[in-house]
Amino acid sequence: MIIGLLNQKGGVGKTTLSVNLAASLARSGARVLLIDADPQGSSLDWAAAREGEPLFSVVGLPRPTVHKEIGQIGYGYDHIIIDGPPRVTDLARSAIMAADVVLIPVQPSPYDIWAADEVVKLIDEARIYKTGLKSAFVVNRKIANTAIGRDVGEALAAYPVPVLKASITQRVIFAEAAAQGMAVHEVDAGGPAAAEIEAVIAELMEFVQ
Numbered sequence: 001m002i003i004g005l006l007n008q009k010g011g012v013g014k015t016t017l018s019v020n021l022a023a024s025l026a027r028s029g030a031r032v033l034l035i036d037a038d039p040q041g042s043s044l045d046w047a048a049a050r051e052g053e054p055l056f057s058v059v060g061l062p063r064p065t066v067h068k069e070i071g072q073i074g075y076g077y078d079h080i081i082i083d084g085p086p087r088v089t090d091l092a093r094s095a096i097m098a099a100d101v102v103l104i105p106v107q108p109s110p111y112d113i114w115a116a117d118e119v120v121k122l123i124d125e126a127r128i129y130k131t132g133l134k135s136a137f138v139v140n141r142k143i144a145n146t147a148i149g150r151d152v153g154e155a156l157a158a159y160p161v162p163v164l165k166a167s168i169t170q171r172v173i174f175a176e177a178a179a180q181g182m183a184v185h186e187v188d189a190g191g192p193a194a195a196e197i198e199a200v201i202a203e204l205m206e207f208v209q
Contacts, residue, residue, distance in 0.1 A: 001208055002032040002070065004099030006092055006122075009115035011103045013140040016084040016174050020197045021204075023055050023183030030078035032056035037066055037095050043083045050181025064090035067097035069151035092119075096126045099133065101208050104161070105140040107150040120159050136207060138200060139167035164207070166199035 003021065005014045018034060026032040032055075036043035039062040047058040059073065066082065074080045084095040096102055103120050106112040116137070123135045137156050156163050169192070177187045185194040 001078075001205075002074070002080045002098060002100045003204070004081065004082040004095045004102045005105060006095060006102055006119050007104050007106065007112070007116060008087050008092070008118045008136055010086035011111055012107055012112055013168070013174075014038070014086075014105055015046065015083050016178060017103070017105055017138070017140060017168065017200075018043055018081050019046050019178070020174070020183050020185075021201060022079075022081045023185060024197050024201045025079045025081075025205060026056040027185060031076065033074055033077040033080045034058045035066065035073070035080060035082045036060045036071070037062055037082050037091060037101075038085045039091075040086075045133070046178055046181050047100075049179065055183060055186075062091060064094040066091070066094040068094075070098045085196060092124070093122060096133070097121055097130060101204065102133070102135040103204070104135065104137045106137055106152065106156065107141045108139060108143065110155070113152070113155045116156070116159065120161055124199045135161050136204070137161055137163040139163065141170040142167050144169050162207075164203050166196065168196050168200065 005018050022032045022034045034043055034056055041060055043058055044060050081100060082095045085091045100124055104116055106116055127133050139152050153163050171193045173184050173187055173193045177184045
């Protein structure tokens, strides 16, 4: 499975989700490749901060040829995660064309919900060439027990894109783990952050099938 994480708005937590979803898949014994298609190279920075053995392979490919090169680069891997670029560009289009499913992370903020419009349009364009392409929203950095955290799902209902029931809450552990080049399950395997990541993966697997 090839999962692309895209939203034209920066700061939605694409890299945090990308590395933790990749780590969750790798934890199950799968061979996983993370492609950093963001010119900022945040996933590569995460990998460079790691001291131990890598959990999965990370390569930088911030070029609008991802969809052409992914067959060769991703050969032999069970799953590929693409950490996509911010802003709608040819690079974003290429990442969408490379994916089986596009996951759109949104924070519970009106700005994120408005910004999602551009990515949804790009996905619709891509379906002209790739009819089986799937997409879903995932609510990220949700603030627990707040009205805006509950209302974001309703706001996203205006789009013809499903919203995953599983969501990710704003937690300090994500930043603490990232600073060490680690996934949250390595810091606290039984904690709520790791459980939320596992829930997103489980729902995504079901959604793609």
